[in-house]
Every structure is written in structure tokens, then in C-alpha cells.
Amino acid sequence: MPPVTRIDAIRYARHERPAGDNFAAPVDDHDLPMPLDYYVWAIHRADDETGSLPPVIVDTGFGEAAAVARGRTITRPVIEGLRDAGIDHLSVEDVILTHLHYDHAGSLSLFPNARFHVQDAELAFATSRRVLDRATRAPFDGEPVADLVRKLYRDHVVFHDGDAEFAPGIGLRLASGHTAGLQVVCCETARGTVVLASDAAHLYANVTRGLAFPIFIDQPDYARAQQRALALAGGSLDHLIPGHDPLVLQGFPAENDIARVDLPPHTSIADML
Numbered sequence: 001m002p003p004v005t006r007i008d009a010i011r012y013a014r015h016e017r018p019a020g021d022n023f024a025a026p027v028d029d030h031d032l033p034m035p036l037d038y039y040v041w042a043i044h045r046a047d048d049e050t051g052s053l054p055p056v057i058v059d060t061g062f063g064e065a066a067a068v069a070r071g072r073t074i075t076r077p078v079i080e081g082l083r084d085a086g087i088d089h090l091s092v093e094d095v096i097l098t099h100l101h102y103d104h105a106g107s108l109s110l111f112p113n114a115r116f117h118v119q120d121a122e123l124a125f126a127t128s129r130r131v132l133d134r135a136t137r138a139p140f141d142g143e144p145v146a147d148l149v150r151k152l153y154r155d156h157v158v159f160h161d162g163d164a165e166f167a168p169g170i171g172l173r174l175a176s177g178h179t180a181g182l183q184v185v186c187c188e189t190a191r192g193t194v195v196l197a198s199d200a201a202h203l204y205a206n207v208t209r210g211l212a213f214p215i216f217i218d219q220p221d222y223a224r225a226q227q228r229a230l231a232l233a234g235g236s237l238d239h240l241i242p243g244h245d246p247l248v249l250q251g252f253p254a255e256n257d258i259a260r261v262d263l264p265p266h267t268s269i270a271d272m273l
């Protein structure tokens with residue numbers, strides 16, 4: 001049995017927007033709708049000796065206050081999406097934070113019993129003088145970062161410095177550029193390595209068009225991060241799970257806004273673009 005037995009991509013929010021907002025360079029279809037979906041991910045595992053292990057959660061999403069402040073629509077609160085995926089948030093022991101932007105690390109309080117796994121560079125950046133720059137600060141919310149610091153002082157934070165093996169069949173790979181310490185999560189499943197790319201690739205179109213999403217701290221690094229995520233997925237879009245693409249729910253077997261990305265898509269993602 002592969003170490004990872006199931007991966008849920010659980011949608012919790014949406015933002016309607018035109019395509020032009022999703023690329024760092026002009027695009028011909030800039031007026032056409034290209035909404036963003038917001039996800040958290042749950043990695044389910046099995047252990048040969050003890051049976052199932054607690055699922056690992058990737059990112060926490062945001063709550064109603066951030067949704068109102070930023071004009072996003074919560075489609076189903078994260079806590080309910082987890083419950084619909086059979087996960088009790090109180091039993092979660094490990095949460096991997098891909099990065100600390102508000103939409104990925106906004107609801108730490110949902111997981112009072114968890115350790116939070118973050119890259120050294122990410123927390124260092126989010127508490128550094130770089131935050132004084134308003135544009136750089138915009139995708140962060142201060143309270144969740146402060147929450148993470150409070151958790152650090154209660155021994156609920158685990159730091160990773162670059163690539164790391166998180167657990168059998170789950171690897172963390174540094175892919176900075178969008179942020180200083182963005183990490184993607186590689187999962188060994190029955191169909192091979194599935195890469196939870198988070199915002200190393202917001203949308204499949206960012207990868208296929210070779211155009212960055214227009215939020216980054218270092219554009220060349222971000223371009224390399226996108227390519228790294230794709231390479232980790234064996235060059236296959238079917239094995240790359242972007243952070244915000246509605247095609248994930250359309251392409252993979254899905255029910256109730258939860259896509260099974262450990263399974264192959266119905267038709268190849270490349271044919272859907």
C-alpha cells in the first residue's frame with residue numbers, strides 16, 4: 001500500500017475576477033472571467049502496523065472576517081469542509097503551512113492540538129522589516145502571523161529549512177519566489193507523486209502560459225518555483241495540484257466540493273485547458 005492513501009482538495013471559498021488579474025503580464029483574454037477557488041488539502045495515510053494515521057492538513061484557509069475584508073465568498077467554512085471529509089479538526093496533529101498569506105494560514109485556531117510546520121524563511125520574512133512595504137504586506141494578515149508566534153512560544157511550531165522529509169511518502173520542497181519560504185508538498189500515492197503546489201502555481205494557466213501570478217517577492221525565483229513544482233510532478237499537469245484552480249474540482253473525481261486528487265482526473269488536465 002502506498003504511504004498516502006487519499007488526498008482531498010477541499011474548496012472553501014471563491015473570488016470572481018477577470019483573467020487579467022491572474023497574470024503578471026498582459027493577456028488577450030483579460031476581460032474573460034477567470035475565478036479563483038480557495039482550498040485546504042487533507043493527506044490521508046496508512047501505516048502497515050497501526051492501520052490509519054491521523055490525516056495531515058495542508059493550510060488552514062481563512063474565515064468570515066477576512067472574507068468580508070477582502071471581498072471573498074466563503075462557500076463552506078473550512079471546519080465544515082473538513083467534517084464533510086470525515087476529519088475532526090480537534091484530532092489533527094500536524095498542519096503544514098505552505099506559506100503565511102492570509103488565505104493559507106488565516107485560521108490557525110481551528111487546530112488547537114496541532115503542530116504547525118513552516119519554513120524558517122517564511123516566518124522570518126513575515127516578521128521582518130519587509131512587512132513595512134504596504135504592497136508586500138497586503139497578502140498577509142497580522143493576527144494569524146501573531147497567532148503563529150504565540151504557538152511558537154507554546155512549542156506548537158516545527159521549523160523546516162529547505163527540502164525535508166516530513167513523513168514516509170510526504171516530502172516538503174522549497175519553492176520560494178511567491179513568498180520567501182513557500183513549500184510545496186509531494187505525496188507518494190498509488191498513481192505516483194502528486195504535488196500540492198499551493199501558490200507555486202495558482203492556476204494551471206500560470207504554468208502553461210509561463211506567466212506568473214502577479215504577487216511575488218522575486219519574479220525569477222517564482223518562475224523557477226513553478227518549473228520545480230512541475231518537475232516534481234514528473235512534468236505532468238495531472239500530477240500537479242495548483243493552489244486556486246477551479247479545474248481541480250472539474251477535472252478530478254469530486255463530490256460536495258471535495259476533489260480526490262490522489263485519483264487520476266477524468267480527462268487529462270492538458271485537454272481541459
Ligand SMILES: [Zn+2]
Nearest residue numbers: 101103199243
Ligand atoms: Zn493563495
